[in-house]
Amino acid sequence: xxxxxxxxxxxKPHFEKGGKFEKLHSTFDAFETLLFVxxxxxxxxxHVRDAMDMKRTMATVVLALVPALLFGIxxxxxxxxxxxxxxxxxxxxxxxGFLKVFPIIVVSYGTGLIIEFIFAQLRGHEVNEGFLVSGxxxxxxxxxxIPLWMVAVATAFAVIIGKEVFGGxxxxxxxxxxxxxxxxxxxxxxxxSGDTIWISGLSGGEGIVxxxxxxxxxxxxxxxxxxxxxxxxxxxxxFIPGSIGETSTLAILLGAVILIYTGxxxxxxxxxxxxxGFLMALGFNAxxxxxxMQIPALHHLVLGGFAFGAVFMATDxxxxxxxxxxxxxxxxxxxxxxxxxxxxxxxxPEGVMLAILLMNTFAPLIDHFVVxxxxxxxxxxxxxxx
Amino acid sequence: MSEVIKIKKGLDIRLKGKADNVFGQAQLPDLFAIKxxxxxxxxxxxxxxxxxxxxxxxVLFYDKYQPDVKFVSPVSGELKAVIRxxxxxxxxxxxxxxxxxxxxxxxxxxxxSQDRDAVVKKMLEAGAWxxxxxxxxxxxxxTGDTPKAIFISGFDSxxxxxxxxxVMTGKEKEFQAGIDVLKKLADQIHIGINxxxxxxxxxxxxxxxxxxxxxxxxxxxxxIQIGHIMPINKGDVIWTIQxxxxxxxxxxxxxxxxxxxxxxxxAGSEVKKPAYFHTILGAQITPFIKDNLNTSENIRLISGNVxxxxxxxxxxxxxxxxxxxxxxPEGDEFEFMGWxxxxxxxxxxxxxxxxxxxxxxxxxxxxxxxxxxxxxVVSGEYEKVLPMDIMAEQLFKAILVEDIDKMxxxxxxxxxxxxxxxxxxxxxSKLNLQKILRDGIDLMIKELG
Numbered sequence: 001x002x003x004x005x006x007x008x009x010x011x012k013p014h015f016e017k018g019g020k021f022e023k024l025h026s027t028f029d030a031f032e033t034l035l036f037v038x039x040x041x042x043x044x045x046x047h048v049r050d051a052m053d054m055k056r057t058m059a060t061v062v063l064a065l066v067p068a069l070l071f072g073i074x075x076x077x078x079x080x081x082x083x084x085x086x087x088x089x090x091x092x093x094x095x096x097g098f099l100k101v102f103p104i105i106v107v108s109y110g111t112g113l114i115i116e117f118i119f120a121q122l123r124g125h126e127v128n129e130g131f132l133v134s135g136x137x138x139x140x141x142x143x144x145x146i147p148l149w150m151v152a153v154a155t156a157f158a159v160i161i162g163k164e165v166f167g168g169x170x171x172x173x174x175x176x177x178x179x180x181x182x183x184x185x186x187x188x189x190x191x192x193s194g195d196t197i198w199i200s201g202l203s204g205g206e207g208i209v210x211x212x213x214x215x216x217x218x219x220x221x222x223x224x225x226x227x228x229x230x231x232x233x234x235x236x237x238x239f240i241p242g243s244i245g246e247t248s249t250l251a252i253l254l255g256a257v258i259l260i261y262t263g264x265x266x267x268x269x270x271x272x273x274x275x276x277g278f279l280m281a282l283g284f285n286a287x288x289x290x291x292x293m294q295i296p297a298l299h300h301l302v303l304g305g306f307a308f309g310a311v312f313m314a315t316d317x318x319x320x321x322x323x324x325x326x327x328x329x330x331x332x333x334x335x336x337x338x339x340x341x342x343x344x345x346x347x348x349p350e351g352v353m354l355a356i357l358l359m360n361t362f363a364p365l366i367d368h369f370v371v372x373x374x375x376x377x378x379x380x381x382x383x384x385x386x
Numbered sequence: 387m388s389e390v391i392k393i394k395k396g397l398d399i400r401l402k403g404k405a406d407n408v409f410g411q412a413q414l415p416d417l418f419a420i421k422x423x424x425x426x427x428x429x430x431x432x433x434x435x436x437x438x439x440x441x442x443x444x445v446l447f448y449d450k451y452q453p454d455v456k457f458v459s460p461v462s463g464e465l466k467a468v469i470r471x472x473x474x475x476x477x478x479x480x481x482x483x484x485x486x487x488x489x490x491x492x493x494x495x496x497x498x499s500q501d502r503d504a505v506v507k508k509m510l511e512a513g514a515w516x517x518x519x520x521x522x523x524x525x526x527x528x529t530g531d532t533p534k535a536i537f538i539s540g541f542d543s544x545x546x547x548x549x550x551x552x553v554m555t556g557k558e559k560e561f562q563a564g565i566d567v568l569k570k571l572a573d574q575i576h577i578g579i580n581x582x583x584x585x586x587x588x589x590x591x592x593x594x595x596x597x598x599x600x601x602x603x604x605x606x607x608x609x610i611q612i613g614h615i616m617p618i619n620k621g622d623v624i625w626t627i628q629x630x631x632x633x634x635x636x637x638x639x640x641x642x643x644x645x646x647x648x649x650x651x652x653a654g655s656e657v658k659k660p661a662y663f664h665t666i667l668g669a670q671i672t673p674f675i676k677d678n679l680n681t682s683e684n685i686r687l688i689s690g691n692v693x694x695x696x697x698x699x700x701x702x703x704x705x706x707x708x709x710x711x712x713x714x715p716e717g718d719e720f721e722f723m724g725w726x727x728x729x730x731x732x733x734x735x736x737x738x739x740x741x742x743x744x745x746x747x748x749x750x751x752x753x754x755x756x757x758x759x760x761x762x763v764v765s766g767e768y769e770k771v772l773p774m775d776i777m778a779e780q781l782f783k784a785i786l787v788e789d790i791d792k793m794x795x796x797x798x799x800x801x802x803x804x805x806x807x808x809x810x811x812x813x814x815s816k817l818n819l820q821k822i823l824r825d826g827i828d829l830m831i832k833e834l835g
Contacts (some may be wrong), residue, residue, distance in 0.1 A: 004722075005720055005722075013760075033758060035723060036720035036721060036723075037720065037721040037723075037725055037754070037756060037757065038717075038720065038753065038755070038758060039717075039718045039719050039720050040754070040755045040758070041686070041717060041718050041752075041753040041755060042752055042753050042755055043697075044818060044820075045810050045819070045820040045821055046692065046807055046811050046820070047686060047688055047693070047695065047697070047712075047714065047753045047804075047809070048399070048401075048545075048693075048714065048751040048752070048753065048811065049754070049756050049757075049810075049816065050694045050733065050756070050811055050812045050813075050814075051729060051733055051739055051811075052734045052735070052736045052738065052739075052756070052757075052812075052814050053725060053732045053756050053757025053758070053814060053816065054757060054758070054763065054814055054815065055725035055726075055757065056725045056736075056738055056739075056757075057738075057814055058738075059725065059726060059764070060738045107647070125759050126759075126760075128760065128761075143565055144574075147555075154627055161637070167761075169760070169761060169763060170760065170761025170762055170763045171761060172817075204819045215392045261737055262736055262738040263736040263737055263738070264736065264764075266765075266766065317764050317765045317766075318763055319767075320765070322765040322766070322779060322780075323765075324766055329767075331818075367780075368774060370777075371777055374776075374777050374796065375795040375796065377775065378619070378775075378795065378797055379795075380619060380794075381617060381619060382619035384592075
C-alpha cells in the first residue's frame with residue numbers, strides 16, 4: 001500500500017489549487033479519502049474520536065441492502081421464467097436477473113455520482129457519501145423493466161432537485177430515492193404501473209403462459225379483488241412480482257437486523273411504521289367493505305413496498321424526525337397513512353412511497369412540538385423553583 | 387445517607403495506560419507557568435515585568451474586567467518571560483523557580499469569626515479566587531454574586547482520570563478547613579460522591595450535603611451532578627470547585643500561606659509507567675515525561691484528559707485546572723481503506739466495527755479524526771451520551787444560527803464544554819461541538835452580560 005500512497009502523494013499537487021487538474025480537485029479528494037482515511041488529527045476539543053464516520057455509516061446501509069439486492073436479482077430471473085413458462089435452473093435465473101438489474105445500478109450510480117462530483121467542485125466541499133445509499137436505493141424501488149434513460153433522468157432529478165438545491169447531504173427535505181420513484185410515477189405512469197412492467201420481458205411482448213398475470217399483489221387486489229394467488233408465505237419470502245428490492249420481506253428484515261444491530265438505523269421508526277400499518281389494517285379488516293380492506297393485516301405488511309419503505313426509506317435520518325419521541329409519531333403515521341392510501345385510493349397502490357414523502361414534509365413540524373415540550377418542561381421547572 | 391442517583395446515559399471509553407495507585411518520582415522543574423488561556427473570558431493585565439523577583443503568592447496579572455481577581459505566582463523566583471501569540475495576546479506567564487519556595491504570608495485567623503467580605507478579600511489577594519468557577523458559562527466566579535450553592539464533584543469519571551480517593555488521602559483536615567471557608571460564601575455545599583468507590587474522605591466531612599452517583603462518564607462531571615440535584619434555570623448562579631482546590635483554600639486559611647501543591651496523574655497508552663506525581667500548579671511537564679514515553683511514533687501530550695484537555699508541547703505546562711497529563715499516539719498517518727476494514731481494534735459506540743466482540747478490551751486510541759467533517763446526518767447520537775433532559779442537536783443548531791432565545795430555552799445555562807465532550811467524541815459528522823458550545827456561551831455573555 002506504500003507504493004499506492006506514494007503515487008497518490010506524487011500526483012496530488014496536480015489537483016491542488018493552481019495545478020493542471022484543479023477542476024477535478026473534489027473528484028480526486030473523493031477517491032483519495034476512499035482509499036485512505038485521511039491523516040487529519042483533532043486540533044481543538046476532544047483528542048480522540050469514535051472510529052465511526054460518514055463513509056462507514058453509509059457503507060453499513062449499503063451492506064444492509066445487499067440481501068434485498070441479491071434476492072431481487074434472483075427473483076427477476078425467477079419471475080421471468082415463470083411468466084414465460086420456461087424451465088430454468090438457479091444460475092440461469094441469477095444470470096438473467098443480473099443482466100437486467102446490473103445496468104440499472106450502473107446508470108443510477110453513474111448519473112448520481114457525476115452530478116455529486118460537479119456540485120462538490122462548484123461548492124468547494126468534499127464529496128458527500130449520501131449518494132452511496134441513494135444510488136443503491138433507487139434501483140431497488142424501480143420495476144425491473146424500466147428503460148435505462150428513465151433511471152438516469154429520475155436520478156438526476158432526485159439528486160439535483162431533491163438534494164443539491166437544498167445544500168447537499170444532510171440538508172434535504174425529502175428522501176432522494178423516493179423522490180426519484182415519485183418523479184417517475186407521475187411523469188411516466190405507463191412505465192411505473194400496470195401488469196407488464198414488473199416482470200422482465202413482458203413489456204417487450206414475450207410470450208406469456210396462459211392465465212398468467214404479471215400484476216403485483218396490490219394491483220391484483222385492486223382489479224380482481226382477491227390476492228389468493230399470493231400466499232402469505234410467498235409474499236414474505238418474496239416469490240412475487242414487484243420492484244426489484246421490495247418483494248422479499250425476509251431479505252429486508254435481514255437488512256433491518258444489520259441496521260439495528262450496528263446502531264445505524266432507527267429501530268424506533270421501523271417498529272412504529274409496522275405498528276401503525278398493522279393497526280390501521282386491523283381497523284380496515286373490522287370494516288371490511290371493500291376487497292382491499294379485507295386483506296389480512298399481517299398480509300398487508302409483507303406486500304408491496306411496505307417493509308422496504310419501513311426499513312430503508314423511513315429511517316433515512318436526514319428526512320425523518322430527529323427527536324426520539326418524534327420518531328415514534330413519525331413512524332406510526334407513516335404506517336397508518338401507507339395502508340390508508342393503499343386502501344382508499346386504488347390508483348396509488350404504492351401508498352408507502354407517498355406516505356413517507358408526506359411525513360418527510362411534516363417531520364420538522366413533529367420535531368418542533370417535541371422540542372417545544374422540552375422547552376416547556378424547562379420553563380415549568382424554573383417557575384416551580386422560583 | 388442520601389439515595390443513589392443512577393446515571394444511565396454516557397460512555398466509559400476504555401483506554402490503555404491507567405495509572406495504579408502508586409507515586410512516581412520526578413524532580414520539580416525549574417519553570418512554571420500560569421496560562422491566561424485557561425481562564426475563559428479573562429483579559430490579563432500584567433502587574434510585574436520580566437526579570438522582577440516574585441514569591442509564591444505574588445501577583446503576576448489581573449483580569450481587566452474583574453480587577454479584583456488576581457493571578458499569582460505558584461513558586462518563588464523571577465518572572466522569566468511573557469509568551470505572546472497572535473495580536474500580542476498573552477499565552478503563558480513563565481516563572482523561573484529559585485528553589486527556595488518562599489511564600490507571601492496572608493495571615494491566619496479563625497475562619498468562624500471572619501465575615502464573608504474578609505474571606506472573599508483574602509481569597510482574592512492570595513490568588514485562590516480563580517478556583518471558584520460559576521455555572522452558567524463555566525467562567526471564574528464573579529465576586530459580587532451570591533451563589534445558590536457550591537458544588538464539588540468528589541470524583542472524576544473521565545478516561546484515565548485520577549482517583550480522588552487516592553489523591554486526597556491525608557488531606558482530610560485541609561479539605562474540612564476549606565469547606566468551612568466555602569460555607570462563608572454559600573449556604574449550601576453539595577458534594578457528588580462515586581457510589582462505586584469507598585470515598586472515605588467525604589463521608590466524615592461536616593457542613594455539606596452528599597449525593598451518591600453511579601454510572602458511566604460523565605457521572606463525575608459537576609455539571610451533570612448539578613443537573614440532577616439543582617438544575618440551573620435562567621438567573622441562577624452556582625459555583626463549582628475541585629477537591630484539591632478546596633484543600634488548597636483550607637491550607638491558605640489555616641497557615642496563611644497559599645498552597646499550590648497538587649497531585650496529578652500521568653497516564654495514557656504511550657506512558658511507560660503510568661503513576662501519580664506530587665507537583666506544583668503550572669509545572670513544566672518535562673520531568674514527568676523524561677524517559678517515560680514510548681517513542682516509536684509521534685505522540686500527543688495533553689494537559690487534562692483526552693476529552694477536554696488541551697494539547698501541550700513536550701516543554702509545555704500543566705493547565706490551571708488540570709490534574710492529569712495524558713499521552714496518546716498522534717495518529718497522523720493515512721490508513722488504507724480504514725472505513726471498510728472489519729475494525730477489530732477500533733473503538734466505536736456503534737457496532738459496525740467488530741470490536742464489539744471484545745467488550746472488555748482496553749484501547750490505544752490516537753488523535754486521528756477517523757474521517758472528514760460533514761453536515762449533521764445521523765440523529766439521536768448525542769442524547770445517548772448526555773444524561774440530561776437537553777436536546778443537544780437542537781441546541782447546537784440554535785447556537786449555529788445565533789438564536790439567543792432558543793439557546794436559552796434549550797438549556798445552554800446547564801452545560802459546559804466538558805458535559806458535551808462525549809457528544810463530540812461520538813459525532814459521526816466529526817463536528818467540533820465543544821467549540822460550538824463555547825461560541826454560544828460567549829455570545830450569551832456578550833449579549834446578556
